[in-house]
Amino acid sequence: MAASKPAVPAAFTLEKGSSLGRDALRRLAKNRAAVVAGVVLSALVLACILVPSLSYWRYDQADLATGPTPPSFQHWMGTDYFGRDLLARVFFGGRISFAVGLFATLVSFFIGITWGGVAGYFGGKVDAVLMRIVDVLYTVPFFIVVILLMVFFAGQEGPLFKGFKSVLSVFVAHPEDPSYFPIFQILIVFAALGGISWLTMARIVRGQVISLREQPFVEAARSIGAGHAALIFRHLLPNALGPIIVYTTLTIPEVMMIEAFLSFLGLGTQEPLSSWGLLAATGADSMDLYPWTLIFPALMLAISLFCFNFLGDGLRDALDPRIRKD
Amino acid sequence: MTAEPLLQVRDLKVHFAVRRGLLQRTVGTIKAVDGVSFDVAKGTTLGLVGESGCGKSTTGRALLRLVPPTSGSVRLGGIDLGALSAGDLRKQRRRMQMIFQDPYASLNPRMTILDIVAEPLGVHGLVKTPRERLEKVAHLMETVGLEPSYMRRYPHEFSGGQRQRIGIARAISLSPELVIADEPVSALDVSIQAQIVNLLTQLQSDLGLTYVFIAHDLAVVRHLSREIAVMYLGRIVERAPAEELFAHPEHPYTQALLSAIPIPDPKIERKRKRLVLVGDVPSPLDPPTGCHFHTRCPYVMDRCRVEAPALVECGEGHFAACHLEEVPALEIA
Amino acid sequence: MALLEVHGLKTHFSTEEGNVRAVDGVSFHVERGEVLGIVGESGSGKSVTSLSLLRLIPSPPGRIVAGEILFESSPGKKEDLVRVSEARMRAVRGDRIAMIFQDPMTSLNPYMHVGEQLVEVLELHKKMKRPEARQKAIEMLKAVGIPAPQQRIDDHPHQLSGGMRQRVMIAMALLCEPDLLIADEPTTALDVTVQAQILELIQDRQKALGLGVILITHDLGVIAKMADRVAVMYAGRIVEEGPVDVIFEDPRHPYTIGLKSSIPRLDAVRGGTLTPIPGMPPSMARLPPGCPFHPRCAHAIARCKEVYPDEREIPAEDGRHLVRCHVEDLAAGSVAS
Numbered sequence: 001m002a003a004s005k006p007a008v009p010a011a012f013t014l015e016k017g018s019s020l021g022r023d024a025l026r027r028l029a030k031n032r033a034a035v036v037a038g039v040v041l042s043a044l045v046l047a048c049i050l051v052p053s054l055s056y057w058r059y060d061q062a063d064l065a066t067g068p069t070p071p072s073f074q075h076w077m078g079t080d081y082f083g084r085d086l087l088a089r090v091f092f093g094g095r096i097s098f099a100v101g102l103f104a105t106l107v108s109f110f111i112g113i114t115w116g117g118v119a120g121y122f123g124g125k126v127d128a129v130l131m132r133i134v135d136v137l138y139t140v141p142f143f144i145v146v147i148l149l150m151v152f153f154a155g156q157e158g159p160l161f162k163g164f165k166s167v168l169s170v171f172v173a174h175p176e177d178p179s180y181f182p183i184f185q186i187l188i189v190f191a192a193l194g195g196i197s198w199l200t201m202a203r204i205v206r207g208q209v210i211s212l213r214e215q216p217f218v219e220a221a222r223s224i225g226a227g228h229a230a231l232i233f234r235h236l237l238p239n240a241l242g243p244i245i246v247y248t249t250l251t252i253p254e255v256m257m258i259e260a261f262l263s264f265l266g267l268g269t270q271e272p273l274s275s276w277g278l279l280a281a282t283g284a285d286s287m288d289l290y291p292w293t294l295i296f297p298a299l300m301l302a303i304s305l306f307c308f309n310f311l312g313d314g315l316r317d318a319l320d321p322r323i324r325k326d
Numbered sequence: 327m328t329a330e331p332l333l334q335v336r337d338l339k340v341h342f343a344v345r346r347g348l349l350q351r352t353v354g355t356i357k358a359v360d361g362v363s364f365d366v367a368k369g370t371t372l373g374l375v376g377e378s379g380c381g382k383s384t385t386g387r388a389l390l391r392l393v394p395p396t397s398g399s400v401r402l403g404g405i406d407l408g409a410l411s412a413g414d415l416r417k418q419r420r421r422m423q424m425i426f427q428d429p430y431a432s433l434n435p436r437m438t439i440l441d442i443v444a445e446p447l448g449v450h451g452l453v454k455t456p457r458e459r460l461e462k463v464a465h466l467m468e469t470v471g472l473e474p475s476y477m478r479r480y481p482h483e484f485s486g487g488q489r490q491r492i493g494i495a496r497a498i499s500l501s502p503e504l505v506i507a508d509e510p511v512s513a514l515d516v517s518i519q520a521q522i523v524n525l526l527t528q529l530q531s532d533l534g535l536t537y538v539f540i541a542h543d544l545a546v547v548r549h550l551s552r553e554i555a556v557m558y559l560g561r562i563v564e565r566a567p568a569e570e571l572f573a574h575p576e577h578p579y580t581q582a583l584l585s586a587i588p589i590p591d592p593k594i595e596r597k598r599k600r601l602v603l604v605g606d607v608p609s610p611l612d613p614p615t616g617c618h619f620h621t622r623c624p625y626v627m628d629r630c631r632v633e634a635p636a637l638v639e640c641g642e643g644h645f646a647a648c649h650l651e652e653v654p655a656l657e658i659a
Numbered sequence: 660m661a662l663l664e665v666h667g668l669k670t671h672f673s674t675e676e677g678n679v680r681a682v683d684g685v686s687f688h689v690e691r692g693e694v695l696g697i698v699g700e701s702g703s704g705k706s707v708t709s710l711s712l713l714r715l716i717p718s719p720p721g722r723i724v725a726g727e728i729l730f731e732s733s734p735g736k737k738e739d740l741v742r743v744s745e746a747r748m749r750a751v752r753g754d755r756i757a758m759i760f761q762d763p764m765t766s767l768n769p770y771m772h773v774g775e776q777l778v779e780v781l782e783l784h785k786k787m788k789r790p791e792a793r794q795k796a797i798e799m800l801k802a803v804g805i806p807a808p809q810q811r812i813d814d815h816p817h818q819l820s821g822g823m824r825q826r827v828m829i830a831m832a833l834l835c836e837p838d839l840l841i842a843d844e845p846t847t848a849l850d851v852t853v854q855a856q857i858l859e860l861i862q863d864r865q866k867a868l869g870l871g872v873i874l875i876t877h878d879l880g881v882i883a884k885m886a887d888r889v890a891v892m893y894a895g896r897i898v899e900e901g902p903v904d905v906i907f908e909d910p911r912h913p914y915t916i917g918l919k920s921s922i923p924r925l926d927a928v929r930g931g932t933l934t935p936i937p938g939m940p941p942s943m944a945r946l947p948p949g950c951p952f953h954p955r956c957a958h959a960i961a962r963c964k965e966v967y968p969d970e971r972e973i974p975a976e977d978g979r980h981l982v983r984c985h986v987e988d989l990a991a992g993s994v995a996s
Contacts, residue, residue, distance in 0.1 A: 517700060520921035521937075548925070586854065589883065
């Protein structure tokens with residue numbers, strides 16, 4: 001058959017198909033609860049970024065003379081025990097809470113994907129060893145470890161802080177400045193939280209990779225001679241993303257909750273920094289006298305958690321594999 | 327002098343270990359393919375048929391080394407694929423490709439058609455510029471009967487028959503010599519099956535392809551194949567030129583298979599003599615001793631339970647593995 | 660009076676893509692002791708039809724929007740299954756009308772052993788006591804050809820092979836000696852030698868119990884073997900209907916004819932090309948106007964694009980032969996008035 005070369009359509013005339021991602025976004029957009037949640041969340045994050053910078057009052061500006069006052073024209077959320085503006089503190093605290101949630105989740109995301117991906121792809125002994133480690137780590141009681149960490153190793157005299165200071169000395173002029181200690185503590189919290197949630201992520205990724213690697217399209221890729229890298233990055237991971245994204249979205253509120261709890265115990269964020277958990281903790285102490293100091297931070301936390309959960313649910317529904325048409 | 331066959335398979339075995347327990351002890355073996363040998367001449371089609379568990383799909387995969395054979399040899403154009411290094415094997419992969427059964431699962435849902443069909447070309451460095459890539463893919467799509475302007479679409483936007491065409495385009499993109507078609511039409515609607523079978527036939531004559539056509543539907547296989555091999559529980563029980571197999575099946579299993587396939591003609595159906603087997607296909611984990619078929623064979627003898635029959639020639643190019651001298655004839659229709 | 664009479668059944672689904680008219684005006688009947696074969700490909704509406712008969716359509720998104728299903732549940736008493744209460748439907752299902760599905764693995768409860776599922780049916784419909792029900796179940800398993808039924812009855816579905824599971828399904832369906840059996844692609848998932856066994860079993864039980872059977876399949880060979888009458892479905896409607904011999908010898912609808920010529924036959928001359936039906940089945944959400952087959956039809960005329968053909972009767976020997984097509988004489992291409 002003498003094949004006459006077809007007139008190749010110029011690239012811009014080719015009809016663009018509708019990728020699965022686009023379909024998923026469309027479906028997500030139809031889910032009212034998820035859309036509202038997304039909007040509220042974005043507004044909250046934006047507020048946390050902007051408000052503390054734009055606000056008249058600084059978050060650590062104490063005014064002992066004023067002391068705690070209920071919400072008023074001057075202080076929209078009132079003031080706390082030290083006369084600090086609660087609105088500024090709440091939104092500043094939001095920065096920390098969101099940051100912790102986001103970064104700890106990202107840590108768990110990357111560790112989890114790599115660990116689970118390798119275990120799932122190579123299978124056999126590699127898989128067995130990697131997953132047994134995960135199983136063992138699962139049994140470690142998280143809170144006890146964090147408590148031990150914070151009490152024995154994360155003090156100002158402890159070895160970890162010393163190490164942190166030496167790393168810091170490369171970047172800043174005065175590593176001895178005491179205000180660096182709270183930052184160090186936050187980083188410890190990041191690490192601890194990231195260190196716990198990657199386990200489930202690894203399991204999920206491994207499960208996804210295992211179920212995908214038997215799929216015919218992966219076999220087809222192998223049959224044409226594609227190597228490990230192409231298989232993992234072009235074929236396996238993109239198709240595993242669905243449940244991973246959903247799980248990630250639902251991990252963020254979980255992590256935020258744990259941070260709040262740790263702060264409540266006094267192990268998380270420390271003064272003068274604030275996070276919603278810390279604010280709620282101090283507020284709870286005096287909730288019969290100054291209820292607003294508890295209500296506002298708790299409300300912010302609750303709203304964020306709600307929104308993340310609705311969004312996560314919406315994503316889960318939107319990313320559900322299409323029912324075959326034929 | 328007859329030319330050397332393109333594909334030569336000798337005593338191919340694929341055994342899977344069954345592991346249990348914490349320490350993954352091997353407790354049994356599934357002999358999915360248990361000593362299979364055949365040749366396929368260039369430009370012809372070998373039909374490989376059998377029911378579930380017979381090992382035909384595993385054989386197909388073993389030929390392409392998607393599954394490592396436990397023993398035996400596969401020679402493509404004289405080259406022993408088992409003796410090659412990973413790099414050399416990759417080069418040889420250009421010469422043999424596969425068409426998969428499930429049109430829904432054999433295409434990566436996140437890649438466009440362009441990417442899917444062009445992937446083999448990219449892997450083997452056969453296209454240098456994006457323009458070249460577009461042209462090659464457009465050409466391939468036309469060859470299989472698809473509209474090239476659809477190449478930026480995604481698999482889920484196509485029907486089953488179209489997806490199968492995409493899979494075929496991918497398979498022929500490297501201009502292979504050998505194509506293993508693993509049940510390429512089983513998942514398609516009846517009216518579409520004929521389109522794809524015709525396409526495969528045409529491609530074979532236009533491109534000089536050699537096929538190993540794996541299927542469970544003897545009627546479809548008959549259409550395309552020059553030679554047919556019937557498998558049962560990992561072994562070939564009969565091998566013959568297509569017409570000969572249908573006219574004079576020499577193995578009781580082949581007879582039962584032919585007898586079981588309903589013919590779309592009620593008058594013939596009513597008159598047919600049936601050879602209906604008793605019992606189900608045994609599990610490959612625990613195959614019967616001797617001749618694997620003896621548990622269901624209407625002509626079973628003592629010898630069959632003990633000794634596995636060898637594939638012996640019983641006619642011109644016609645081989646059957648059965649202890650019976652002469653199997654009673656059975657009219658198909 | 661026929662055992663089952665369906666008039667103008669319409670079952671529609673509201674989906675993301677719009678209203679899908681999966682079954683769009685289907686009428687047929689089944690007599691006692693007769694096998695009606697419904698043949699069609701995916702998207703033809705044959706499975707939705709069978710689910711509609713037992714009102715098993717998931718209700719959103721589907722609903723029966725029109726039609727009546729007249730079932731003679733006891734001599735002389737006709738009920739319209741579209742209108743009876745859900746409680747009555749539950750009493751009918753499994754007892755008077757039974758159904759077997761394509762994939763026995765998903766239709767049997769994997770957590771219950773086989774005996775429990777059979778006994779459940781008897782307890783529910785016949786109010787039998789457990790020991791008696793168990794005995795009957797064992798007898799039934801024997802009747803469907805399961806070896807050593809006293810042992811098998813305590814097995815779980817995954818311990819049985821595909822063919823055995825299908826036999827269990829058939830046993831479950833026949834336990835209450837129903838009047839009508841609906842078999843939706845009962846052998847499609849089975850190996851061909853097992854298929855032959857199961858079809859023989861269905862035929863055998865049908866004759867023994869005088870059942871009416873609706874056999875749904877895409878396989879013309881199975882139809883040729885099993886059916887007394889045939890209804891061919893395409894895009895939600897029956898396009899041709901008649902006695903099996905007539906349909907195979909003298910098909911009048913281009914789809915039926917196309918289907919026949921596109922199938923490779925065991926007994927045909929080798930090497931001839933298959934004549935496929937060009938194009939693809941239509942999307943049920945966007946049906947073409949007029950006759951839905953016209954885009955693929957070699958005989959289509961202008962009228963076919965506009966008006967859905969009415970039923971036309973063709974004189975036949977042993978039963979009514981009906982077809983929905985504007986073109987009367989396909990060879991000459993003349994048009995029905």
